[in-house]
Amino acid sequence: MDYPKLKEEPKLIPIKLDNYKPLREVVFESLREAIINGRLSPGERLMEIQLAEEMGVSRTPVREAIRKLELEGFVVMIPRKGAYVAGISIKDIANVFEVRAALEALAAGLAAERITEEELDELERYLVEISELRESGNLDAIVEKDTMFHDVIYRASRNERLVQIVTHLQEQIHRFRTASLARPGRTRDALDEHKKLVEAISDRDVELAQKLAREHIENAENSMISAVQEAGV
Incomplete structure (x- = not known):
């Protein structure tokens, strides 16, 4: 099954640094909130470069956040295709x-x-x-x-x-x-x-x-x- 690509319009806002939290944690929470609130839809592909640009960070914290989201069941990794927002069955x-x-x-x-x-x-x-x-x-x-x-x-x-x-x-x-x-x-x-x-x-x-x-x-x-x-x- 082919999943839709991430839409062109921004779905995330630039990250605001929190003195009490590491950047990777702030990025993770931002992505998780976007999934929970439906701004990132089930089946939607998560493109590291585009997400990083929208949040104003490098790809590294985005990559780490996606891995953590996978562990929590919010993201699925499809071999040779990439990361997608997990569907809801x-x-x-x-x-x-x-x-x-x-x-x-x-x-x-x-x-x-x-x-x-x-x-x-x-x-x-x-x-x-x-x-x-x-x-x-x-x-x-x-x-x-x-x-x-x-x-x-x-x-x-x-x-x-x-x-x-x-x-x-x-x-x-x-x-x-x-x-x-x-x-x-x-x-x-x-x-x-x-x-x-x-x-x-x-x-x-x-x-x-x-x-x-x-x-x-x-x-x-x-x-x-x-x-x-x-x-x-």
Whole structure:
């Protein structure tokens, strides 16, 4: 199968040096973010020279970043052809969402038992902010607030191991969250699901919170699968 070449228009911005991080790490994070946010699409070829020019660096940190991205599953190397952004298979989606559904249900149930009034207020504020952002159509900002909303629930579980496991999956979750929320109507539905979940947690209804959290993730999975099928990746 022939993959499309990297498009001519720049998809990356010049690197801004971070005094606390090595250049290779900054380049790696920049490329990973571009993949997660969809600026570099599944099946897209990663040309070292072009990427280096767009970011204003030499090929060496780009090459190192691509190797690290391959280890994390974001890039695939095809013999005699080069590096490509890894595609997303239905199996990949099912595996990640299966784990996430279990973790989200556990976190929501524990949060219903252990959440503080301050954390409940945080959740309510995020609902308002996400609702406002929907009007502007700023998907990146919606994804950011959606992530922060779920982070409050993880924290409210008071289970450090659970938080560690979720953190380990965070990059894949973020990549899928962006694609899922990009589907027409999904941000509206997700917001409605969030509101019901917050109500259940506020009412200290453990079983309902678990049920709603699991349904929320299942709906996100269905949205993601539809997006992948339509894109044909």
